[in-house]
Amino acid sequence: MKSLRATNKSERGRWPYLYLAPILIGLSVFTVGPVIVSLFLSLTHYEIGLAPHFVGAANYRDLLSSRLFWQVAGQTFYYAFIYVPVSIAVSLSLALLIEKKTRGLAFFRTVYFLPVVTSTVAAAIIWSWLYNGDVGLLNYLLSLIGITGPQWLRNPHWAMPAIALMSVWKNAGYNMMILLAGLSQIPTDYHEAARLDGASAFRRFRTITLPLISPVLFFVVVVTTIGAFQVFEQTYVMTNGGPGTSTLTLSYYIWQMAFEFFDLGRASALGYLFFLIVLVFTFVQFRARKRWVFQP
């Protein structure tokens, strides 16, 4: 055994780096490098084919003083503000519904997860059709209970909530799976003891399930919020940021700036502002953690 350890040691040198080479090259070229280059570009005026020229903080200054930037940031928050609570409430409800050892559990779990494996593009196309204001299924169902539905995606007031609702349908199954895993960790005797003491189902949920699931819930809230800020594909397929600029989100705006207006410097600055916003939000959530997450 000793000699074996010795040969291991002599092999220490460069071999590990050979195994790591692909991923390290990839991360340098496609992630770490671009993060640095993009910071540099954000301080320049740059269009493809021309040499970038340094403009200092002008891109940031212009963005922060433009009405559209704040409108777009506000709309992104608005989307997250609808999407995050609704989707987590739905995910948790679904998880609680199938948590117990019910017959057909695997069936329901599979069905609820189907939208997750469906591409956002496919989901967005299907929902654009459902949302069709003239002959769509949604407005037909609403008409059955006497409501005349709006032109969902063509109405500046309804387009964003409609996109958020589609995203809830698309993604709820994902968080449901994570919450299910969390729920399965709660010892059943806690609930049984409480039931013997006469605690109602609601009381048991509030005093046992919720505190014990809160660390998982925290993780879900953080990740879902980051995901919500990144919303891109939905607006790309369903509205192109319209009508007008009413569903323009930060990600889509960065995209537009770079690949429709070809202002790569400003797009990079926008990318960094976006990153900063996400970091600040995540930081705040970690700070608020103690307030509501149960620590044994």
Next chain:
Amino acid sequence: MGLPAMKLIRYLLLGLAGAIILAPFLWMIATSLETPEALTVFPPRIIPSPPRFSNYADVFQQLPIGTFFFNSVKISLLGTIGELFAASLAAFAFARMEFRGKKWLFAIVISTMMIPFQVTMVPVYIIMRYLGWLDSHASLIVPHFFGGAFASGAFGVFLLRQFFESIPKELEDASRIDGASRFRFFLTILLPLSKPALAVLGLFVFMGIWNDLLSPVLFLSTEDKMPLTFGLAVLQTVQHNGRFDLLMAGTLIAVTPIILLYIFAQRFVSEAFLRSGVKG
């Protein structure tokens, strides 16, 4: 006494949720079997009668769905192989070797998962342009052999490292005593033993590439290069007034392989969630 009633309510709610979740899929199927004329009428017909199966022949004739499909298969398969290659090699080094800066390197690899694409998108586009890979499948495939253009590989490294660590060290010692090289051990013993982990990772990576819109939209421009996601997104804007029947048939063709794959492998998916969720 209240128990059977509670149970009934639970099943009703489970069924209701299932119906709401399935409804858009069913509506897609119904629409894909309609005549174009029937789709302009309000109230809409719920069940197409008679169902027009010829839409599925038309969709291949009138739209380049066959090309899109082939592109999706090609990009997703090759990309998945690439990512399994890069991630398993790196995970092996992190799980089984000692070297300088290991902890730091691992931390860096994992933390790249937090970098949003919005920050790296522009330079990555410039790199692809510089390499001459714009509007070619190389831009969508080759990066996966290096862990992906948008740091997707880090997740695979993390997942496989955990699995590799769970395989007893004695196995490696034994194979080394028999004179096998380290790489041979990796290739002929460790990888075959890791089939379940590789399958789960492969499944997630394949779905991720198949469903991805960002990279194709970023790098491709001609129609005959597009995968299903991009192709359908373009058709959706072009076809806006009319032929929703064909668009829905195309969408159904796009989602069916991935849904079948998921249904076959759903046991693995649930297990993966359970295992990764333990630590919360």
